[in-house]
Amino acid sequence: MKVGIVGGGQLGRMLGLAGVPLGMQFRYLEPAADCPASRLGEIIRTPYDDPDGLERFAQDLGFATYEFENVPVQTALWLEERVSLAPGSRALEVAQDRVREKTTLRDLGVPVQAFASIASANEIAAAVERVGLPAVLKTRRMGYDGKGQRVLRKDGDAAASVQAAWDALGRVPCILEAFVPFEAEVSQVAVRARRAGGGAHHAFWPLTQNEHRNGILWKSEAPAPCDHDGSLATAARAHVARLMDELDYVGVIAVEFFVVGGTLLANEIAPRVHNSGHWTIDGAETSQFENHLRAVTGLPLGSTAARGASIMFNLVGKLPLSSRVLAQQGAHLHLYGKGARPGRKVGHVTLTGQDAAALRQSAAELAAALPWEAEDASPRARDAHERSTAHRH
Numbered sequence: 275m276k277v278g279i280v281g282g283g284q285l286g287r288m289l290g291l292a293g294v295p296l297g298m299q300f301r302y303l304e305p306a307a308d309c310p311a312s313r314l315g316e317i318i319r320t321p322y323d324d325p326d327g328l329e330r331f332a333q334d335l336g337f338a339t340y341e342f343e344n345v346p347v348q349t350a351l352w353l354e355e356r357v358s359l360a361p362g363s364r365a366l367e368v369a370q371d372r373v374r375e376k377t378t379l380r381d382l383g384v385p386v387q388a389f390a391s392i393a394s395a396n397e398i399a400a401a402v403e404r405v406g407l408p409a410v411l412k413t414r415r416m417g418y419d420g421k422g423q424r425v426l427r428k429d430g431d432a433a434a435s436v437q438a439a440w441d442a443l444g445r446v447p448c449i450l451e452a453f454v455p456f457e458a459e460v461s462q463v464a465v466r467a468r469r470a471g472g473g474a475h476h477a478f479w480p481l482t483q484n485e486h487r488n489g490i491l492w493k494s495e496a497p498a499p500c501d502h503d504g505s506l507a508t509a510a511r512a513h514v515a516r517l518m519d520e521l522d523y524v525g526v527i528a529v530e531f532f533v534v535g536g537t538l539l540a541n542e543i544a545p546r547v548h549n550s551g552h553w554t555i556d557g558a559e560t561s562q563f564e565n566h567l568r569a570v571t572g573l574p575l576g577s578t579a580a581r582g583a584s585i586m587f588n589l590v591g592k593l594p595l596s597s598r599v600l601a602q603q604g605a606h607l608h609l610y611g612k613g614a615r616p617g618r619k620v621g622h623v624t625l626t627g628q629d630a631a632a633l634r635q636s637a638a639e640l641a642a643a644l645p646w647e648a649e650d651a652s653p654r655a656r657d658a659h660e661r662s663t664a665h666r667h
Contacts, residue, residue, distance in 0.1 A: 275296075275297060275298050275299070275336065275337070275571060276298070276299045276300070276301060276334065276335055276336060276337075277293060277298050277299070277300055277301075277335070277336075277337045277338065277567065277570065277571065278300075278301045278302075278303065278331055278332065278335040278337070278338035278339070278353075278357065279300060279301070279302050279303070279311070279315075279338070279339055279340065279341055280302075280303045280322060280331075280338065280340035280341065280342075280345050280349065280353075281302070281303070281304060281340055281341035281342045281345070282302040282303075282304030282306065282309030282310065282311035282312065282317060282341075283304075283309060283310055283311070283341055283342065283610075284310045284610040284612070284619065285341035285342070285546065285547050286302055286304070286309070286310070286311040286314075286341040287309075287310040287311040287314055287610060287611070288547070288552075288555070288563045288608075289311075289341065289547065289563050289566065289567060290311055290314030290315055291314065291563070292555075292561055292563035292564040292566075292567060293563075293564070293567045294314070296564070296567065296568075296573075298567065298571070299315060300314055300315030300316070301315055301316045301317075301318060301331060301335065302314075302315055302316070302317050302318065303318050303320065303322060303327065303328070303331045304317055304318070304319065305319060305320065305321055305322070306319070307319050310610045310611045310612055312611075313611070318330050318331045322345060322346055322349050323346045323348060323349050328349065328352060328353070332353060332356045332357055335356075335357045336357065336358060336571075337358045337359075337360070337570050337571050338353050338357045338358070338359045338360075338570075339359070339360055339361070339525060339566070339567075339570045340361075340366075340546065341546060341547070342546060343366060343369045343370060343544060343545050343546055344370060344416060345366060347363055347366050347367055347370070350362070350363035350366050351363050358570075360524035360525050360569065360570045361521070361523050361524055361525045361545050361546075362521070362522065362523075362524070364521055364522075365521050365523055365527075365543075365545040366545060368521065368543065368545075369542075369543045369544065369545045370415055371414055371415060372412055372413075372414050372415075372449045372542075373391045373414055373447075373449050375542065375543055376389050376449065376451075378517070378520070379513075379517070379540045382513075382516045382517060382520055384513045384516070384517065384540045385537065385539050385540065386539055386540050387451055387452040387454050387532075387539055388404060388406075388451070389405065389449055389450065389451045389452070390404045390405050390449070390450045391414070391447070391449055391450075392411070392436070392440060392447070392448045392449070392450055393447045393448075395440070395445075398433055398436050398437055398440065399433050401436065401450045402432045402433050402436055402450070405450045405451065405452050406432070406452065407426050407427065407428045407432045407435065407453075408425070408426060408427050408428055408452075408453035409426050409436075409450050409451060409452055409453050410423055410424070410425055410426065410450075410451045410453055411423060411424045411426060411436060411439045411440060411443065411448050411449075411450050411451075412448060412449050412451065413443055413444075413446050413447070413448055414446070414447040414448055414449055415446075415447070422443065423443075424439035424442060424443065425453070426439055426453075436450065454532045454534060454539060454541075455534070456532035456533055456534050456539075457500070457533045457534060457535075458483055458498075458500040458532075458533040459483070459484045459485070459486070459530065459531070459532060459533070459541075460481050460482060460483050460484065460498050460500065460501070460506060460510065460530070460531050460533060460538075461481075461482050461494075461528050461529065461530045461531070461548065461550040461551075462478065462479075462481055462482075462507075462510035462511060462513075462514045462528065462529050462531070463478075463479045463482065463526065463527075463528045463548055463550065463551035463554070463562055464476065464477065464478045464479070464511070464514045464515070464518065464526070464527055464528075464529075465477050465478075465525065465526045465527070465562070465565045465566065465569055465575060465578070466519075466523045466524060466525070466527070466569065467524060467568065467569035467572075467574075467575050468524060468572070474518075474519065475575055476511075476515050477575050477577075477578045478507075478511045478514070478578060479496070479551060479554055479558055479562065479578045479580070480496045480497040480498070480507065480580050481496070481497060481498040481501050481506055481507040481510055482494050482495065482496040482497075482498055482550045482551070482553070483495045483496070483498035483499055483500050483501075484530070484550050487590075487646060487648070488617075488648045488649075490588065490590060490617070490619070491549050491550060491588055492587065492588055492590075492646070493585065493586065493587050493588075493637075493641075494549075494550045494552070494553055494585070494586045495583075495584070495585045495586075495634075496553055496557065496580060496583070496584050497580065497583065499630070500533055505536075506531075506533065506538060509537070509538050510529070510531060510538060513529065513531075513538070513540065514527065514529050517529065517543070521545075523545070524569050524570065525545075525546075525566050525569045525570050526546065526547045526551070526562045526563075526565060526566040526569070527543065527544065527545055527546075528543075528544040528546075528547075528548030528550060528551060529542070529543055529544075530542050530544070530550075546566075547562045547563055547566050548562070549588070549619075550586075552586050552608070552622050552624065553584035553585070553586040553624045553626075554578075554584075555606070555608070555624065556584065556606040556624045556626050557580055557582065557583075557584030557624060557626045558577075558578060558579065558580055558581060558584075559576060559577035559578065559579045559580075560575070560576025560577055560578060565578065581626065582627055582628040583626070583627055583628070583629070583630040584624055584625065584626050584633075585624070585625045585633055585634065585637040586622055586623070586624040586625075587622060587623050587624075587637070587640070587641060587644050588619055588621075588622050589609075589619070589620050589621040589622055589623065589644060589645055589646075590617065590618065590619055590620065590645065590646050590647060590648075591614060591615065591616045591617060591618060591645055591646060591647025591648065592614050592620070592645035592646075592647050593609070593614050593620055593621070593645065594607070594621070594623070594643075594645050595643070596609075598643050599623050599640070599643075599644075602625065602636060602639075602640050603627075603636065604625050604626050604627045604633070604636065605623055605624070605625055605640065606623065606624045606625075606626065607621065607623050608621050608622050608623070608624070609621040614647075616647045617647070617648055617649035620645075623640070623644065625637050625640065
């Protein structure tokens with residue numbers, strides 16, 4: 275079985291690592307020859323929208339998927355006409371536009387914070403009146419790990435503050451979102467597959483609690499310690515199930531939520547395998563990567579049950595001292611084959627165990643030895659650190 279993956283980054287690499295034991299072969303559409311997935315399959319080195327490259331990529335493929343949500347929608351539409359692509363292009367269209375993303379969630383009855391679209395200077399006053407300050411201004415498209423956004427406080431003239439932030443972001447279409455003083459951040463990673471004969475199969479991994487540094491995910495813990503009675507997980511699963519059914523979704527999806535007053539506010543959708551689900555490789559019966567491939571290729575889903583408690587740390591900027599990490603009982607190290615540079619995710623480490631309290635103690639000891647190097651100490655980096663207490667994409 276040959277599977278095509280658009281994108282050859284670390285997520286594509288981990289998909290390949292999960293699929294090879296299942297007898298799958300992989301082909302990647304990726305501009306960089308030395309990408310993390312380069313040892314897992316054939317690389318079609320071409321831009322994502324190159325017609326000739328797409329023809330070579332799609333040749334003799336039965337199935338295709340993607341590892342990042344900024345795949346050109348036209349590329350997804352082209353592939354849908356020739357191979358079985360999952361998730362479908364509609365999921366990309368929704369996730370790539372933050373206004374459409376928030377509108378879709380709101381229309382499905384999923385709680386979201388107040389928001390307003392800004393496409394021109396004439397719309398700023400109305401957006402401020404609707405949302406107020408403090409708020410976060412984000413570009414409608416692109417942006418990740420804290421980039422493409424500005425936090426706006428209450429000081430000074432509100433419209434002038436938004437105007438200045440909009441100017442700084444390049445006067446591109448943006449969304450103004452109410453600032454959320456959240457108690458915790460969680461994500462629900464789920465998978466949906468079509469059942470033979472009709473219907474759909476939904477499966478959910480335990481709710482995961484996340485912490486960020488400089489706008490980048492630092493730590494994920496599952497099951498989420500903030501969900502004392504399981505009510506947050508119940509609500510998250512209901513919200514994500516409605517979203518997957520609305521999109522006729524196939525594959526793994528992640529939805530990030532803010533926890534506010536014991537309830538959930540949806541922040542963003544990731545129509546792909548997700549960083550906060552990396553712990554499932556070592557801590558679940560079936561990883562998010564394997565189940566994504568199972569769903570995409572029409573195979574039965576595996577169990578999403580946790581094997582105990584898990585805590586995952588991203589490794590950012592520098593490569594770790596592997597012997598130090600592996601000396602920790604229950605530690606599982608995953609390096610991505612990427613060169614180290616400030617702000618770059620080069621790997622992750624997951625700690626697993628049956629005793630959640632003991633695991634947290636071990637994690638605290640290990641965390642002090644793990645590398646974390648932000649991009650720089652520039653004003654933009656300081657802004658990103660401030661945003662780590664607000665919104666991320």
